[in-house]
Amino acid sequence: MRRSEFERAVAAEFGPRASALMSDLVLPTLGDRTAREALDAGIPPREIWLALCEETDVPLDRRYGAGRLDPKRR
Template sequence: MRRSEFLRAVEAEFGARSASLMSDLVLGSIGSRTASEALAAGVPPREIWLALCAETEVPLERRHGAGRLEPRGR
């Protein structure tokens, strides 16, 4: 998962709450950091996404492949 995919996934899943979750919610499974702090520290976006999903109880079916754009047609 790329950083851009992560950011799209967070926005799609959490909408208006995404900014506050990124900066306020401390995720114990990634070193007791917020998602924003973890990104800045170089934690892989996929790891942060899964930690955020687990903490906020996002259903498993909405966690896989989130944030990916559809392939471009040729």
């Protein structure tokens, strides 16, 4: 997962709360960092996404493939 995919996934899943969750929610599985701190520390976006999903009880069917753009049609 690229950072841009991560950012799209967070915005799509959490809507207006996305920014607050990124800055305020402490994720124990990432060393008690927020998502923003984890990104700054170089933790892979996919790992952060899964930690956010786990902490906020996002259903499994919405965790995988999130943030990807639809392929371009020819």
